[in-house]
Every structure is written in structure tokens, then in C-alpha cells.
Amino acid sequence: MSEIAAEAARGYFRGRLGIEFKKDESPVTQADKGVEAEVRAYLEQHFPDHGIFGEEQGFDGVDRDEIWIIDPIDGTRSFLSGHPLFGFLLGYLKAEVPQLGVIGMPALGETFIGVQGQGATLNGKPIQVSRQNRLDRAVLYVNEGDKIHRDYPQLFDRLMQSGQTRRFAYDCYPHALLAAGHVDAVIDYDLQPYDYLPVSAVIEAAGGVITDWDGRSLGLQSDGRVVSAATPDLHAEMLALVKG
Numbered sequence: 001m002s003e004i005a006a007e008a009a010r011g012y013f014r015g016r017l018g019i020e021f022k023k024d025e026s027p028v029t030q031a032d033k034g035v036e037a038e039v040r041a042y043l044e045q046h047f048p049d050h051g052i053f054g055e056e057q058g059f060d061g062v063d064r065d066e067i068w069i070i071d072p073i074d075g076t077r078s079f080l081s082g083h084p085l086f087g088f089l090l091g092y093l094k095a096e097v098p099q100l101g102v103i104g105m106p107a108l109g110e111t112f113i114g115v116q117g118q119g120a121t122l123n124g125k126p127i128q129v130s131r132q133n134r135l136d137r138a139v140l141y142v143n144e145g146d147k148i149h150r151d152y153p154q155l156f157d158r159l160m161q162s163g164q165t166r167r168f169a170y171d172c173y174p175h176a177l178l179a180a181g182h183v184d185a186v187i188d189y190d191l192q193p194y195d196y197l198p199v200s201a202v203i204e205a206a207g208g209v210i211t212d213w214d215g216r217s218l219g220l221q222s223d224g225r226v227v228s229a230a231t232p233d234l235h236a237e238m239l240a241l242v243k244g
Contacts, residue, residue: 101201114205
């Protein structure tokens with residue numbers, strides 16, 4: 001299924017695409033719609049009793065116990081600008097608990113998969129989070145930093161004084177790098193379920209911790225404020241940093 005999405009996305013990448021804008025001014029292209037349509041068609045054929053929640057086509061089967069989550073192009077702005085760090089996200093939930101997550105990076109040829117109780121892989125090889133448990137020694141990624149600065153300026157100032165190495169980014173790749181042990185902590189903001197639920201399955205399968213900013217487990221009704229970390233101790237430091 002991830003290969004279906006990757007092949008479809010690569011076919012659109014750096015091509016001429018029509019662009020529309022949603023109510024929140026975020027862009028959507030024929031690539032977003034086309035990739036989701038192909039993945040939905042596969043899921044509907046192979047899992048007809050499951051619900052599907054996709055970014056572009058919404059929710060079918062909201063009352064189902066088993067639900068697939070799709071973000072066809074995570075990072076449409078990156079995709080449109082020819083930047084290769086866009087992704088494809090797929091998640092499988094049972095009773096609202098993430099069981100499977102896929103982070104596909106079509107332009108990089110990387111696929112991160114996490115399965116509850118079975119671990120996580122990158123292109124079929126096992127991966128796991130780092131053992132870093134101290135924030136002052138951590139590689140910290142700040143996703144959606146402009147929005148955090150706008151809405152939580154004091155938190156942003158604290159973030160700028162935290163971690164051994166700080167990087168700014170967007171979208172799913174920093175979370176994938178955390179699962180693979182290259183990044184130690186990520187703070188994210190203003191996400192939707194199709195952004196954070198697939199990612200959470202990969203991180204947890206790799207041995208990491210991911211919650212909302214209040215330390216609660218992520219679900220369909222979470223508020224889109226997310227913090228992930230390699231270890232429980234580091235995660236606790238991140239939560240304390242958020243709370244000030």
C-alpha cells in the first residue's frame with residue numbers, strides 16, 4: 001500500500017500541478033487528491049468493513065471499530081516547492097488505538113513502518129529510538145515554529161534555550177528521524193489526526209514516547225499539540241518545558 005502511494009506521489013513530484021486553497025489557506029493539489037483516491041480504492045477493496053479517514057475526502061465509517069487514516073501528501077508546501085521532505089502517512093486504528101503506522105518519504109526512497117508489539121523498521125531493517133534522557137544534551141526539533149512563536153511566545157523563548165542542538169522543521173520527517181534514533185525530541189503544533197496518529201504508531205513501536213502537551217495519549221479527539229521523545233525521562237523534561 002505504501003508503494004502505491006509512493007509511486008503515485010513520485011509521478012506528480014516537480015510536475016506542473018493545479019493548486020486550490022482550503023478555507024485555512026492551506027494548498028491542495030491534484031497530487032493530494034490523486035494519491036488519496038488510489039489508497040482509498042485499495043483499502044475499500046481489501047478492507048470493506050473498515051472506516052477510512054483521509055485529509056482530502058474526509059470520514060467514511062466514523063462508527064467503525066477499525067479505521068484507516070490517510071494523509072496523502074504530508075507537507076504539500078514542500079511538495080509544491082520541489083523540496084523532497086514531503087511524506088505519505090498511513091495509520092490503522094482499532095478501538096481508537098494506533099496499531100500500525102507508515103511514514104513514507106517517496107522522494108528519499110525511505111519507508112518507516114511501526115507495528116504495535118512488533119517494533120519499527122526503515123526499509124525493512126529494524127530501528128529504535130536513541131537512549132538520550134537529558135534535554136540539555138538532546139537533538140531537539142521544533143516543528144511549526146512560526147505558529148508556536150505566534151501563539152505561545154514564552155514557550156518559544158524557552159525552546160530557543162533548550163537542547164544541545166536545535167533545528168526548525170515542518171511535517172512528518174523529524175518524527176521519523178526520532179524513531180530511527182537520529183533526533184531525540186520533537187515538539188509539534190496545530191496538527192490533525194491524519195498528521196499525528198500514523199506518526200505515533202511508528203514512534204511508539206520504535207520505543208519512543210509521544211503524547212499531547214498535557215501528557216495524554218493521542219486519539220482522534222486530541223487537540224493537535226504534540227510532543228515526542230526518545231525516552232520517558234526526556235519526555236518528562238519536554239512536558240515540564242511546555243508547562244513552564
